[in-house]
Amino acid sequence: MAANGEDVTTVLMIGNPNVGKSALFNRMTGANAVVSNYPGTTVDFTKGTLIEGNRTYVIIDVPGTYSLEPRDAAEEVAVRMLRHRPDATVMIVLDATRIERGLYLALEVMELGMPCILAVNMIDAAHEKQITVDTAELQRLLGVPVIPTTAISGEGVRSLAEMLRKARVADVMDISGRLKGDPPAAGGRACFGCGGCGGR
Ligand SMILES: Nc1nc2c(ncn2[C@@H]2O[C@H](COP(=O)(O)OP(=O)(O)OP(=O)(O)O)[C@@H](O)[C@H]2O)c(=O)[nH]1
Ligand SMILES: [Mg+2]
Numbered sequence: 693m694a695a696n697g698e699d700v701t702t703v704l705m706i707g708n709p710n711v712g713k714s715a716l717f718n719r720m721t722g723a724n725a726v727v728s729n730y731p732g733t734t735v736d737f738t739k740g741t742l743i744e745g746n747r748t749y750v751i752i753d754v755p756g757t758y759s760l761e762p763r764d765a766a767e768e769v770a771v772r773m774l775r776h777r778p779d780a781t782v783m784i785v786l787d788a789t790r791i792e793r794g795l796y797l798a799l800e801v802m803e804l805g806m807p808c809i810l811a812v813n814m815i816d817a818a819h820e821k822q823i824t825v826d827t828a829e830l831q832r833l834l835g836v837p838v839i840p841t842t843a844i845s846g847e848g849v850r851s852l853a854e855m856l857r858k859a860r861v862a863d864v865m866d867i868s869g870r871l872k873g874d875p876p877a878a879g880g881r882a883c884f885g886c887g888g889c890g891g892r
Contacts, residue, residue, distance in 0.1 A: 700748045702777055703856060706770065706801055707785035708794055709756030712813040714738070715843035716785060717753040720853055725753075735769040744853045751783075758793070760800045774804060781807045781859045783852075788818035788825045788840070798834075802862035808836045809859040811852050816842040833870050836862050837884045858884040 705713045717725070721740025729736055738753040754773050755766035762768040774782070782801055786794030791812070802808055812827050831838035837855045841848035 702780040703749050703751045703783050704780045705753050705783045708758055711785045711787040712843040713785045714753050719849045721751055730769045735766050783809050785811045785813055788812045788814045803864050805861055807859040807861050810838040811841045813841045813843055815840045836860050
């Protein structure tokens with residue numbers, strides 16, 4: 693809670709390299725970004741602020757990583773940032789044209805028990821390649837909000853900002869059950885009020 697009584701939430705943007713994290717970050721934070729060096733490394737990261745409703749989000753554009761088993765200095769910083777901020781919300785950014793690769797990292801991150809939201813970015817590039825990503829079904833399977841975005845045009849970025857407050861901790865056992873086709877638990881709910889999935 694900030695001194696003025698506002699809620700302040702740290703949001704870590706995590707994703708594979710080149711999925712559009714920085715493009716989304718720039719759209720969400722505008723001109724207030726500050727670049728810093730991660731202590732003890734040569735790796736830089738960028739921090740900015742988004743005010744959405746009565747909430748303030750401090751958004752951190754984390755270096756890209758393929759997994760939580762780091763293979764270079766940038767990936768090491770990404771993992772350290774996650775581990776050192778267990779109270780943060782994680783925005784997992786996926787490339788809609790390479791969903792499987794991003795989902796591997798997404799599931800690893802969801803296992804950490806932090807509130808998550810997924811941005812499926814590069815929807816425009818997916819359309820061009822005639823790839824359709826059923827984000828409503830992905831949301832149902834994962835149990836966390838999934839928002840389609842195109843960072844270069846800004847499409848979906850407003851919804852992503854609005855849905856940040858609905859980020860939630862994934863239940864990996866439930867995900868595994870849903871992937872196996874188990875019936876939904878009583879009271880289970882997949883729609884987070886996105887307006888786009890018809891309440892599925
Ligand atoms: N077509 C398309 N291109 C995008 C979109 N978002 C980002 N890009 C482009 O994809 C490239 C990578 O975008 P970045 O924002 O640098 O990706 P990143 O995830 O920050 O990459 P790293 O910091 O290296 O991990 C750039 O050329 C962007 O202009 C999108 O929604 N659609
Ligand atoms: Mg970047």
